[in-house]
Amino acid sequence: MDLEAVRTFVAVAEAGQFQLAAADLSITQQAVSKRMATLERDLGVRLFTRAPRGVALTIDGQAFLPQARELLRVADRAVASVRAGSRPLRIDVINSRGAASGLMRDFHRAHPGIELDVLMLLDIEQAVTAIRSGTIDASFRAVAAPGRPLPGNVESVRVLDEPLELLTGPAHALAGARSVTVAQLAGHRIWMPGLAPGTEWAAYYDDLVAEFGLTIESTGPNFGSDALLDTIADTPALATFMGGHTRLIWPAGHGLRRIPVTGPVPVYPHSFLWHRDNPHPALATLRAHLATTTAGRNAGTWVPNWAIPH
């Protein structure tokens, strides 16, 4: 049974004749006649009485009409339930207060009508799996070889280089510096709790450590950024790295210092990842939005070798 035939049946029942229904449906009367003949053959009953001034429903046609209307209603509802754009765009970010969140806030300001669902997955691997399986629509992550397609038709484009800053308490040896070079950090203890091994940002800091001889400790449990800030503020021997675009709930009276890092500027390379065949219209909108805000790579910055675009 063909839904178009059912739709035609309802149109004919309402119009009372084939020709008018055909005009409504923008097809010929002969096509309507054929559709109804086929439908009657499929159902095994006569639905209409053909008369010279039009058609009338038979008993069976009268019984079928409400069923047909219900069928079309359910069909329309089924289509609407998955209509492109009907569900929120699901976006993974590396950090709820990081640069990616800022980009999404910008996007939301520019397109307030688009529903968003921002979440945090564990790492790049999980994110790519989720994109491939359709669980999420896109992700902001540091990716190896941005611009080169990942397996499973996942595409990526580098959208933002976020400079790292040093965060210290007021009693730290570098607290008074206007800026520090990466080389100056050698010998200082950098504490980054929650830097889980195997994740892409752990790999980023591994490369940073290997290249510039830093000391980064990720020991101890991660009690969240508030606890981290408290500890940094109170401990002269500890500093930490923080994305320059991070929006902090700035603890009052702690005297925390954000110190730019230079020579070169280590930047965290955020890429945007999405599935090539994802037809969600809001995804295209987001990509277009990002394209307008994406800056070229700056000289004098450092990223791991694996993160250099091709």
Place this chain on the structure above:
Amino acid sequence: MDLEAVRTFVAVAEAGQFQLAAADLSITQQAVSKRMATLERDLGVRLFTRAPRGVALTIDGQAFLPQARELLRVADRAVASVRAGSRPLRIDVINSRGAASGLMRDFHRAHPGIELDVLMLLDIEQAVTAIRSGTIDASFRAVAAPGRPLPGNVESVRVLDEPLELLTGPAHALAGARSVTVAQLAGHRIWMPGLAPGTEWAAYYDDLVAEFGLTIESTGPNFGSDALLDTIADTPALATFMGGHTRLIWPAGHGLRRIPVTGPVPVYPHSFLWHRDNPHPALATLRAHLATTTAGRNAGTWVPNWAIPH
């Protein structure tokens, strides 16, 4: 959107892979792949994640699955609501106690599983209209030129010649006769209340009157057969005609007499009428049943000229 595609979608979702679903549906895997690609294109979303060990539903696919099941359920119900044979066969008879009712009782005894809906319309014209419009499936009526198709593809076949009998009270002049000839009835008052002009049985008695010089009165309101029988029983000057196959609720103690009429025997020519294209299977069963019980025309009987078969 194609219902077959929706059915395939559900099959794939249950099977977890295209090949198995294809085997279930007795089509090739490629056909399933094409159907799903088309469905995804029509809906504008991806429904499955393709993986080397099968497929998994995306978020949209998960949302669509219950809608698809509901859609198929409604479609099946719609088809069932008009499945051939699912509704009672609607048959018109000229009289609820007459020969046609007897034929339907026989049929019901032979096929107790077939639901019947026996009703009484006004006359042959209304019956033919109802058959053409699909309101009823068949009718037992006296018809002009039985065997010749009526307008609108209504067919007819003569199935039963019902001899008329004279019904008198005990005090009637002919009450003691074993049988009477039509000629003997001339001069007697025949009373037939409810013989509405324009109906085919009025036409029958008009011809009978014209040919044999009878006197038939159809004056007075029709209070039903019980009132008729009471009046006939109590009135020596009145008699009435009655179909020989009529099943009477015989009033006790009234002394009513049923007297056969001969020379020739006037018979009421019951034909069976139905629409040529009516596909109701029970209708075919009924026609087959009637064909076995239909007797040839007997010699020595009378019917109006218009009722002689071609």
Place this chain on the structure above:
DNA sequence: TCTGATCCACAACCCGGCGTTGTTCACTAA
């Protein structure tokens, strides 16, 4: 790392169904 197994996608081809145009048929009204 290589190979075979598994499973989906793509390409080429074929056929049937559907819509079109042109025409005929059935019935009604004047």
Place this chain on the structure above:
DNA sequence: TTAGTGAACAACGCCGGGTTGTGGATCAGA
């Protein structure tokens, strides 16, 4: 009888969906 209305029939072209054949991606096991 004739004109008008409306559905059915016939012939034809084209698109969609089926098939076979093949390629590509992934995973298990040697």
